[in-house]
Amino acid sequence: MPVVSDLKTSMNTWVLAVLVLALVSAETTAERSKAGGPLVENFEKFIKDLLVPKVDVWHVGMNKCHDLIVDVMDLQDRFELTVDVPGISKKDIKVRAHDSKIIIEAERLEELERRETPFVIKERMRGHMTRAISLPSKILPDRIKARFQHGTLIVDAPKAPESEIQQIEIN
Numbered sequence: 001m002p003v004v005s006d007l008k009t010s011m012n013t014w015v016l017a018v019l020v021l022a023l024v025s026a027e028t029t030a031e032r033s034k035a036g037g038p039l040v041e042n043f044e045k046f047i048k049d050l051l052v053p054k055v056d057v058w059h060v061g062m063n064k065c066h067d068l069i070v071d072v073m074d075l076q077d078r079f080e081l082t083v084d085v086p087g088i089s090k091k092d093i094k095v096r097a098h099d100s101k102i103i104i105e106a107e108r109l110e111e112l113e114r115r116e117t118p119f120v121i122k123e124r125m126r127g128h129m130t131r132a133i134s135l136p137s138k139i140l141p142d143r144i145k146a147r148f149q150h151g152t153l154i155v156d157a158p159k160a161p162e163s164e165i166q167q168i169e170i171n
Contacts, residue, residue, distance in 0.1 A: 069083070070083050070131055077159055078158045079157045082153070083153040083154075087108065087151065090148045093153060095144070098141060099138055100135045100136070100138045102157060105130045106128075107129075108127045110124070112125070137162070144156065
């Protein structure tokens, strides 16, 4: 099987080299399209997407805004959730709970000002992240405790006692 895999890799490399050569040798987009048609156009878009970094909500020079990363530990009597929220202050985090679900929201507003003569660049970026975590058993929302330290949110959610099956007397 390794021989087939190596052959495929070699062919893919060869096809890639031919397409790059066609793109480089053609001077205009029209010539590139004529040389390889839609394949070359799609390849050109692929290469641009690959090589040109995307500018997302948090522009260059600012922290990137990603989903909330959550670790959940199932301890005997409670669940412990650890959430990474670097660069977000405690006042911008909300934690809600219901039955067996915990919802964590974080919002971030960041401003950037650069002075480069003769321009002043001012940018305001806003990011909103929400994560709903479904736990395997019910929790006691009124007894949940949360603490925040060094860019990490730790949520302790006590488990609700399991209800016992009760025998119902029939009259």
